Amino acid sequence: MNVVTPFEGIGASVKRKEDLRFLSGRGQYTDDINRPGQAYAYILRSPHAHAKITSIDTAAAAAMPGVLAVFTGADTAALGSIPCGWQIHNKDGSPMAEPRHPMLAEGKVRHVGDQVAVVIAESRAQAKDAAEAIAVEYEVLPAAATMEAAQAPGAPQVHEGVAGNICYDWHIGDKAVNDAAFAAAAKVVTFETTNNRLVPNAMEPRAAIGEYDATTGDYTLYTTSQNPHVIRLLMGAFVLQIPESKLRVVAPDVGGGFGSKIYHYAEEAIVTWAAGKLGRPVKWTAERTESFMSDAHGRDHVTKCSLALDANGKFLGLRVHTQANMGAYLSTFAPCVPTYLYATLLAGVYTTPTIYCEVKAVFTNTVPVDAYRGAGRPEATYLLERLVDIAAAETGIDRIEIRRRNFIPNDAFPYQTPVALQYDSGDYTATLDAALKAADWAGFEGRRAEAAKRGKLRGIGCSTYLEACGIAPSAVVGSLGARAGLYEVGTIRVHPTGSVTVLTGAHSHGQGHETTFAQLVADRLGVSVAQVDVVHGDTAKVPFGMGTYGSRSLAVGGSAMVKAMDKIVAKGKKIAAHLMEASVEDIEFERGTFRVAGTDRTKSLAEISLAAYVPHNYPIEELEPGLEETAFYDPKNFTYPGGCHIAEVEIDPDTGHVQVVNFTAVDDVGRVINPMIVEGQVQGGVAQGIGQALLENCVYDASGQLLSGSMADYCLPRAEDLPAVGVATHTTLCTHNPLGVKGCGEVGAIGSPPAVMNAVVDALKSYGVRHIEMPATPPKIWGIIHAARPAMAAE
Amino acid sequence: MYDFAYHKPTSIADAVKLLSADPDARPISGGQTLLPALKHRLNKPSALIDLSGIAELRGIRREGDKLVIGALAKHEEVANSAEVKAAIPALATLAGTIGDTQVRNRGTIGGSVSNNDPAADYPAAVLALDATIVTDKRRIAADDFFQGMFTTALEPGELLVAVEFPIPEKAGYAKMRNPASRYVMAGAFVAKTKSGVRVAINGAGPGVFRQAEMEKALAASWSPDAVAGIKQDPEGLNGDIHGSAEYRAHLVTVMAKRAVAAAG
Known part of the structure; x- marks a missing residue:
């Protein structure tokens, strides 16, 4: 009999099963896959932000050595548009503007990096050589490089027929109630900010291989995707018109995504379509330079907001006006990020009774913008947590105290916010108290004084954040404009001798699902982690799935597995009852053992499974043989992880350099399956949050050229930029999923930026600083110090 | 390629x-x-x-009051060389801060000096230490060698063979890195040499240059305070998304001060 050890089930820091292949260089990523007869695609991209293509001459390129084909927009114009998966409606009820997003440019390019033509050749080098021989004549047009430029009178038109370059003008909340709250306020605090545009930079660049079997008509796409079933649906149904039964999508090992690999990209359709045209597999792999100009970017909001308070610092109302940059085309989930993943989070952990938020989404001549780790929630959290700190400073109320006064109390759950969401559980005071203690907030002034002796400006800041993840109830998101359900699918296959294969629609690209999910199954079915294999990322193996994003894999995918395991146990009980000649009602199941209640008569899961597959003594009239069950789980609500992050920084006043010297995270992610993996997820998220706060910034010039188009100019955090991140959890269980889990993938990136920026502002409070925009780079900080005290420039 | x-x-x-x-x-x-x-x-x-097969280009050796470093010496070799550490510790320190481990195990002093990237480290040391560039044809003084961005006195086909560093009485280096590329935003190499005090500034301008006012001040009084009040003129310095010319000018003073402090 297999008995799970207490060290392998839920709550154990089991070492990651997948790390043997990853750490020994034996992962199989898309670019590691080579198919017989494979050719290579190279995509010629626009050097201009906005231009008419007056002519393309591909004859010389087509005649180059090794070239198999050259395709342009003229060849693909009859194919579908790269689809958008979410439709937002304007204030007046009309649908958003949704211009065509072609696979290859059709007469016009709209951002630097827009794909103009594709060369397919015997080798990558030949394809690249030939691409240089394509003669493209452009008529360069003025570019709308920023949202401001796109909305100026007489602005360049990114898409014909999209008035003012506005994709949508949306709102949420009751404006009249909100206005009344502001009219009655004792104090109104106002603040404007830009949430800096980020480039995701997964370690593995995107890649895709298309393959076509002319004898069967079957297409296969290998791709760097977070959700292969969704890609199959979007590309098959909307772009290439290939039925699902004839299209297999495989997302093998994927080296990081952070959201950027959720979307259906043109390159996937190009290689699949070209493979069909040529009858040969076609591989495309992005170079890092291409990643910068073709992976969906993140964030890029400009916001004005106001907080109304009463005389005691209670929040009476919040008013937010945001402009969100969509880039040149609508990426798959772009429209929902600044709306339902953003505005609905503006209550945060506070009892603010009325919230009104308007969001204008704007097309510009830049790379499309979509969800990036946190997706809308970091933008909301940053806004709110900076605003609360500013309100504290301007009311004279301590910044911790003002938070406590406004927290949603523990007895208020389920708590209905004024912006649609209903929080199920949380304990914001507990996470705050735990973080204050772990960070020694009380002892900070001593550390500030000690740093001052060393000539350093030290500051401390916190954020008490909340996010919504585990997306999502299908009916709810459907009513909000989602064009797909957001359930998840899990299959539990118990093999004849008791080992287990799990098929999941979630996709692991660094999260450690092969371990976490195995622990879940081990805990429930009483097998060892080694006996559980997790299969994901292949539409030919996994029945269906919606993929991994929005910290949903465990909350939704894990719950589907639990549901499937419940079916396994129910069937197993019937088999056990038959074998032990007892009534089904009398069979108990615990950790791998079926027992007749109150007796010592037992059957192991392996014995039951063997009986199911070798049904010699089996209730064959009532039960089908085999022990495999599939469940679709549709969540009842979002989950609401939250907590408190505290950052401590030191600033070198001579150079303006900011170093994060301490970071404490206390997160409520619900039940923790593997604490080690949770710690790693939080640390990775915090690293990206510190990156956004201090280092990362995607910069375009006025003509729409991407200035931060390589690692030499786009600053990713390095080890020396990061402190040791103290991670702790405080658990309140999610009340509506069977595991009580909430999700941990994004909390780090959501909670940390405002904590860092609140610390930076705190460090500079003697300079009268009210707010500093992200990223807090050395010249920016030096400029503030220098402006305040020019005399100290070289002290 | x-x-x-x-x-x-x-x-x-x-x-x-x-x-x-x-x-x-x-x-x-x-x-x-x-x-x-x-x-x-x-x-x-x-x-x-x-050039990696040419033995004549290798080696780090002390020759009297000079340190001779072959063109093929990798940054990591210079950083860890007992000869360099003993003779010009600031040069070993500088080499140990170039790029990252991978770069230091591939990049060479000859390549860096003859490339003359304005944001490279070595040119500041070569200029401040009054080094001599030895080529297959001639010997070139550092003051004559660096001629602005990516430009040197090397003729087409002329090969840098070694760099000869006179051993200074004192030397120090400090730099602020570009946060993204980690090349030099602004750096200062200061040296008290037989030919006088020399201060070379890298990163900040279109090429490495000497800061005469700081040299004069340090000749009068070798101390961080001596340069603390000297402002670098931002005119002609580099400005980009990582920092303005004014910011770099400010950093020149800060780094010079720190370099003197590091020199002791």
Whole structure:
């Protein structure tokens, strides 16, 4: 009999099963896959932000050595548009503007990096050589490089027929109630900010291989995707018109995504379509330079907001006006990020009774913008947590105290916010108290004084954040404009001798699902982690799935597995009852053992499974043989992880350099399956949050050229930029999923930026600083110090 | 990258012969600048002349009051050399801060000096220490060698063989890195040499340059305070998304002060 050890089930820091292949260089990523007869695609991209293509001459390129084909927009114009998966409606009820997003440019390019033509050749080098021989004549047009430029009178038109370059003008909340709250306020605090545009930079660049079997008509796409079933649906149904039964999508090992690999990209359709045209597999792999100009970017909001308070610092109302940059085309989930993943989070952990938020989404001549780790929630959290700190400073109320006064109390759950969401559980005071203690907030002034002796400006800041993840109830998101359900699918296959294969629609690209999910199954079915294999990322193996994003894999995918395991146990009980000649009602199941209640008569899961597959003594009239069950789980609500992050920084006043010297995270992610993996997820998220706060910034010039188009100019955090991140959890269980889990993938990136920026502002409070925009780079900080005290420039 | 011919000569004479015969051929040592340029198709040499097989270009040795470093000495070798640490510790420290571990184990002093990237580290040391550039044809004083952005006194086909550093009484280096590329935003190498105090500024301008006012002040009083009040004129300095010319000018003073403090 297999008995799970207490060290392998839920709550154990089991070492990651997948790390043997990853750490020994034996992962199989898309670019590691080579198919017989494979050719290579190279995509010629626009050097201009906005231009008419007056002519393309591909004859010389087509005649180059090794070239198999050259395709342009003229060849693909009859194919579908790269689809958008979410439709937002304007204030007046009309649908958003949704211009065509072609696979290859059709007469016009709209951002630097827009794909103009594709060369397919015997080798990558030949394809690249030939691409240089394509003669493209452009008529360069003025570019709308920023949202401001796109909305100026007489602005360049990114898409014909999209008035003012506005994709949508949306709102949420009751404006009249909100206005009344502001009219009655004792104090109104106002603040404007830009949430800096980020480039995701997964370690593995995107890649895709298309393959076509002319004898069967079957297409296969290998791709760097977070959700292969969704890609199959979007590309098959909307772009290439290939039925699902004839299209297999495989997302093998994927080296990081952070959201950027959720979307259906043109390159996937190009290689699949070209493979069909040529009858040969076609591989495309992005170079890092291409990643910068073709992976969906993140964030890029400009916001004005106001907080109304009463005389005691209670929040009476919040008013937010945001402009969100969509880039040149609508990426798959772009429209929902600044709306339902953003505005609905503006209550945060506070009892603010009325919230009104308007969001204008704007097309510009830049790379499309979509969800990036946190997706809308970091933008909301940053806004709110900076605003609360500013309100504290301007009311004279301590910044911790003002938070406590406004927290949603523990007895208020389920708590209905004024912006649609209903929080199920949380304990914001507990996470705050735990973080204050772990960070020694009380002892900070001593550390500030000690740093001052060393000539350093030290500051401390916190954020008490909340996010919504585990997306999502299908009916709810459907009513909000989602064009797909957001359930998840899990299959539990118990093999004849008791080992287990799990098929999941979630996709692991660094999260450690092969371990976490195995622990879940081990805990429930009483097998060892080694006996559980997790299969994901292949539409030919996994029945269906919606993929991994929005910290949903465990909350939704894990719950589907639990549901499937419940079916396994129910069937197993019937088999056990038959074998032990007892009534089904009398069979108990615990950790791998079926027992007749109150007796010592037992059957192991392996014995039951063997009986199911070798049904010699089996209730064959009532039960089908085999022990495999599939469940679709549709969540009842979002989950609401939250907590408190505290950052401590030191600033070198001579150079303006900011170093994060301490970071404490206390997160409520619900039940923790593997604490080690949770710690790693939080640390990775915090690293990206510190990156956004201090280092990362995607910069375009006025003509729409991407200035931060390589690692030499786009600053990713390095080890020396990061402190040791103290991670702790405080658990309140999610009340509506069977595991009580909430999700941990994004909390780090959501909670940390405002904590860092609140610390930076705190460090500079003697300079009268009210707010500093992200990223807090050395010249920016030096400029503030220098402006305040020019005399100290070289002290 | 584009196709190119590849040669691996084993003597300076053979290398020079190959370079002289083909004006489009390029020498390569560590390749830390040239290889990325080739990969981005920004450079199209007809041939690469790989210098790594030339024993005459190797070695770090003390010759009287000079330290002679062969062109092929890798940054990591200079950083860890007992000779360098004993004679000019600031030079070893500088070499240990170039790029990252991978770069330091490929990049060479000869490549860095002859490339003369304005944001490279070595040119500041070469200029401040009044070093002599030894080529296959002649000896060139540092003051005559660096001629602005990516430009040096090297003639086409001329090969840098070694750099001779007179051993200073004191020397120190400090820099602020560009946060993204980790090249130098602004750096200062200060040295008290037999020929006087010399201050070389890198990163901040279009090429490494000497800061005369700071040299004068330090000659009068060797202390961080002596340079603390000297402002660098931002006119002509670099400005980009990582920092304005004014910011870099400010950093010049800060780094000079720190370099003097580091020199002791």
